[in-house]
Amino acid sequence: MASERSPWPVPADAPAMEDLSKCVHCGLCLMACPTYLVTGLEVESPRGRIYLARAVSEGRLEMNETVQAHWDLCLQCRACEAVCPSGVPYGRIMEHTRAQVAAAPAEGGRGRRLRRLFLRNVIARRGILGPLMAIPRVLADSKIRTAAVKTRVIRVVAPLARLERQLPRRVGPALRPGDALAQPEVVRGNAVLFTGCVMGEVFGDVHRATGRVLARRGIAAVATMGQVCCGALSAHDGDLDFARKLARKNIDALEATGEAPIVVNSAGCGASMKEYGDLLKNDSKYAERARRFAARVKDATEYVAELGAEVPAQFEGRVTYQDPCHLAHAQRIRQQPRHLLHTIAGCEDVKTDASDVCCGAAGMYSLVEPGMSATLRSRKAEQFRLHRPDVVATANPGCQMQYEAAVREAGTATRVLHLLELLDEAEAAAEAARQSP
Ligand code: SF4
Ligand code: SF4
Numbered sequence: 001m002a003s004e005r006s007p008w009p010v011p012a013d014a015p016a017m018e019d020l021s022k023c024v025h026c027g028l029c030l031m032a033c034p035t036y037l038v039t040g041l042e043v044e045s046p047r048g049r050i051y052l053a054r055a056v057s058e059g060r061l062e063m064n065e066t067v068q069a070h071w072d073l074c075l076q077c078r079a080c081e082a083v084c085p086s087g088v089p090y091g092r093i094m095e096h097t098r099a100q101v102a103a104a105p106a107e108g109g110r111g112r113r114l115r116r117l118f119l120r121n122v123i124a125r126r127g128i129l130g131p132l133m134a135i136p137r138v139l140a141d142s143k144i145r146t147a148a149v150k151t152r153v154i155r156v157v158a159p160l161a162r163l164e165r166q167l168p169r170r171v172g173p174a175l176r177p178g179d180a181l182a183q184p185e186v187v188r189g190n191a192v193l194f195t196g197c198v199m200g201e202v203f204g205d206v207h208r209a210t211g212r213v214l215a216r217r218g219i220a221a222v223a224t225m226g227q228v229c230c231g232a233l234s235a236h237d238g239d240l241d242f243a244r245k246l247a248r249k250n251i252d253a254l255e256a257t258g259e260a261p262i263v264v265n266s267a268g269c270g271a272s273m274k275e276y277g278d279l280l281k282n283d284s285k286y287a288e289r290a291r292r293f294a295a296r297v298k299d300a301t302e303y304v305a306e307l308g309a310e311v312p313a314q315f316e317g318r319v320t321y322q323d324p325c326h327l328a329h330a331q332r333i334r335q336q337p338r339h340l341l342h343t344i345a346g347c348e349d350v351k352t353d354a355s356d357v358c359c360g361a362a363g364m365y366s367l368v369e370p371g372m373s374a375t376l377r378s379r380k381a382e383q384f385r386l387h388r389p390d391v392v393a394t395a396n397p398g399c400q401m402q403y404e405a406a407v408r409e410a411g412t413a414t415r416v417l418h419l420l421e422l423l424d425e426a427e428a429a430a431e432a433a434r435q436s437p
Contacts, residue, residue, distance in 0.1 A: 029080035046080035077325035098238025175204035181211030188218030209424035226253030232272035271330035313426035324396035361402035
């Protein structure tokens with residue numbers, strides 16, 4: 001809980017002094033922070049932001065728009081947390097700082113309120129999100145899109161132009177709870193596939209590919225009914241009460257599936273679900289259940305690598321793997337995706353500079369902080385122009401969309417795939433080669 005001297009509200013959800021005081025100001029996190037690397041400013045570094053959060057909590061600093069702007073520019077990528085020798089839980093500090101901001105009677109709060117309404121009433125409601133996402137699905141490979149880009153009409157509305165650049169060339173059918181996945185001939189184990197919100201609507205093909213990869217290893221995966229959005233976007237926005245509500249719904253829905261692993265192919269969702277225990281630690285009815293649930297959560301790359309089954313895979317091409325922040329920094333999963341890539345025969349692993357530095361997608365960041373997001377995207381585009389990979393592989397929907405824009409900026413004929421899609425394609429190709437006379 002924040003200091004008694006703090007004039008700011010939300011005592012229950014304000015950043016804990018215990019967390020804030022762990023920072024010893026050593027500065028070892030600075031060179032890992034994308035916003036510090038771009039600006040060179042202390043206030044845009046993790047150390048600077050923690051200092052501001054502590055000063056606000058202790059009542060030494062007013063929580064004005066300038067202070068909030070420094071927090072808003074943070075991508076919540078958690079690269080700082082991964083390198084901090086003092087174990088500062090930066091992700092938690094920032095979520096609680098944003099909860100404190102949201103409850104303060106600040107100027108300029110309209111945008112924040114709108115964002116919260118959107119997250120609660122659109123993103124987290126499949127009945128509304130589903131029909132809305134039919135629009136990009138239809139537009140993805142349409143002549144309307146081509147004409148709007150060619151005539152530059154799309155540029156009239158800047159946020160629409162940004163979304164258009166991120167939209168894949170093809171958006172397959174959605175995959176929602178209850179939908180069928182490929183099943184193995186001989187069942188060796190069971191798993192639950194977490195479908196998510198935007199992930200299930202825009203990247204249903206990634207879910208189907210994941211189902212096939214698991215089926216080849218004898219795992220019967222089911223997209224269990226009743227599951228909802230993981231709540232990560234709401235938590236990052238500081239709407240912890242709503243994130244808790246969604247977490248409870250997921251626990252209720254998936255508890256009946258016993259001890260089966262909960263496989264997540266969106267790094268942001270997985271990171272958040274692995275932290276349900278922390279999110280619900282003060283909820284006497286759910287605390288223990290949340291801990292048990294979190295222990296079952298596995299990123300898809302982590303789970304497939306653990307299965308260790310040798311399924312032949314063939315892909316002739318140059319592939320660069322770009323770490324999603326919430327996989328590399330929040331879940332500390334770096335080796336497993338690379339291991340899977342190295343199991344693919346014919347595949348050349350193309351290493352770029354700063355493959356683990358944030359691409360600038362960061363949930364809704366590319367919409368609310370377009371300048372910094374574009375700068376980070378351009379740095380990726382530069383690397384793609386230099387190395388000209390055939391495929392950019394990653395493991396998070398927001399990153400996939402940002403890399404669509406980056407390869408377009410690079411002007412290369414590079415495909416953007418989830419690593420599980422690449423693996424599925426490579427395994428199907430090896431299977432086809434075996435069967436051909
Ligand atoms: S967050 Fe960690 S690494 Fe960064 S200044 Fe504080 S103690 Fe040092
Ligand atoms: S979460 Fe990322 S952007 Fe934010 S302070 Fe840490 S390293 Fe910098």
